[in-house]
Amino acid sequence: MERLKKVGDVKARNSSEIKSSPIGLGFEKLDRGLFDPEKAYDKVAKLGVKWIRIQSGWARTEKVPGVYEWEWLDSIIDNLIRRSLKPWVCLCYGNALYTPAAGEVFGAVGCPPIATETERNAWHRYVAALTRRYAGRVELFEVWNEPDGVWCWKHGPDGGEYGEFVKATAAAIREGNPAAKVVAGAVCMRDLGYLNDMLATGAGKAMDYLSYHGYWPDELEKADRVRAYRALCARYNPAIRVIQGETGVQSRSDGAGALREGAWTPRKQAKFLARHIIADLFEEVSFASYFSCMDMIEALNGMVGDKASYLDYGYFGVLSAEFDENGIATGEYAPKLSYRTLQVIASIFREDFSLAELPVQFMPPGRSMRVMRNDDYGPTVVLRGFRKGNGSAAAVYWKPSEILTTAYESTISLEAAELPREIRLVDILDGSIYELPPQMREDNGRGRILFHHLPLKDSPLLLTFGDFL
Incomplete structure (x- = not known):
């Protein structure tokens, strides 16, 4: 590069300057209150990304049966929209009011409300109320997170069981907002059998999008995976489109979560981000989302009363963080090199x-x-x-x-x-x-x-x- 003459820098563009984009970012785990969104909103908007994935937080919203406390989620959605960002909502996780096992798990992660009629009815009411409340502000609603992984479907993943859950949740979504779009899958494992079992329940007819998560070292692996997903979905519903809902990696070698224990550095993280997001563009996904905005605890396998089990620090963020004794992200949320890389991609690959x-x-x-x-x-x-x-x-x-x-x-x-x-x-x-x-x-x-x-x-x-x- 030393023989080249530098003549400028790609202009950073605020999300308010961009009408449409296939680039997104994860803003997850606010259902567990793991970072301060007020310190992150403007920095996220300055990236120029468009799609922002958030989690709905049933347990944080319904603490008394039938009483929904929406204020925390209202604030997040309104703040994102005010900055010309487009939130899409992952509907999760469980609620100890109806599913006793959810009371034992930090954040009620991985405890779907499917065992009894009481659980199923409570989930239906909650989902319908949520989609009704955010009609006109949120269009896409995703059914659960990584149900093909035991960390998010703790009694054991089952494609047919998840398919029935998709159908029931899709009905609740559209009861609240008939114009809403249903995203299903959020799959993270390479298992066409699981996906086929899910689609064969009739879930494919209830879906508008299939989402997948791409945590693997080789960005070129996704080509055959996405094409296989599209071909399988087309057997059940040719109108289904594909979203890449999460991909990312650590910026240091001691982090927990996907691809952990590698010799990761901030520069390697930025390379991973650039290669994977652009490879998503090769597959013409509806949009591609990097995970995530913040360094945060992973908190997928934690048990209530055992703090050590969920203080598993992840360094996937394009913004860095320090942590307090409860694992809440603190500090200045300073941009890493990966922040600039995502900003460059969002600026170049936008609109037309x-x-x-x-x-x-x-x-x-x-x-x-x-x-x-x-x-x-x-x-x-x-x-x-x-x-x-x-x-x-x-x-x-x-x-x-x-x-x-x-x-x-x-x-x-x-x-x-x-x-x-x-x-x-x-x-x-x-x-x-x-x-x-x-x-x-x-x-x-x-x-x-x-x-x-x-x-x-x-x-x-x-x-x-x-x-x-």
Whole structure:
């Protein structure tokens, strides 16, 4: 990168400046009060993301049978909407008023109200009241969280059982708001059998979206998974669309939760975010959500009365935190490098853009007097294109090497034809915009350009043609 001339930075855009976007962020765990949202709202809005996933918090809302205390949730939803953010609500978790086991679990996590008629009726009333209250403000409602994991379906995951729960919850959602959209799945495991069992109950007919969670090291794994999900859903309801509801990783090596115990750093976290969110765009999901806004305790396996069991600190946030003795996130909520990376992606991939085939291809490896090794080539490098309605285009590329063990830098050479001549190279990680020196581009004057020995990294770089930014 040192041969390039930096000419600017990708402009940060507030969510209020963006009309539509496929980029989202998790704002979960306020059902358990694990951070102070007032300190986070403006910082989230400055990211330029649009979709914000929150949890409904049945146990926090209904503490006396039939009495709903909405004020805490009203405040969250109103604050998000005021900043031009779009909340979507995950309906969860249990409630000890109706499900005794929920009283033993921190946050009533993983205790679905399905065992008795009393539980089922109470859940129905609560869901209908919630969707009725937020009609016109919240459109998407998700049925539970990660029901295919034993941490969120503690008596043991069962696709058929969850499918029946989806159907019943969808009926309650639409009783409260007939215009609401139902999101189901929130699946995190690779198990088409579970998903098929769920859809076969008739749940597919009740759904508008399938959501999945993507916690795996290789971002390219999601391609076959999403395509398999789409194909299976189409057997039951061709109208079902796909949402990536959670993906993320730690910014340090001692965190709890998914992909824990890896040698994670703030820079590796930012690379993971960039590679995974852009790979979601390749699959044209309705939107992709990074988990999460904040460092927080994971709190999925905690037991009431055993504080040590739920003080399991996770460092997935794009905002850092300190913690008090109860595990509540404190401090200044300072942005990490991943915050800037998400801000760059949200700024670039907004509104009028689409995945596109571009007249761009790899040049065969060739040695140069200016380099000491051959360029990388072809199938060892990710290369995909996008277009915008203003005629601009962009090719994004990176080396999908192992983030935890490799800090990869190399070069590639590309050939492009019939694309706009205003060309820039953007580092997605920090938003730096570069001008290519003359020795890196060879224009034949008839529409073709050769790009010699462009930098290649293990995080996405964006070669833009025209006013793509």
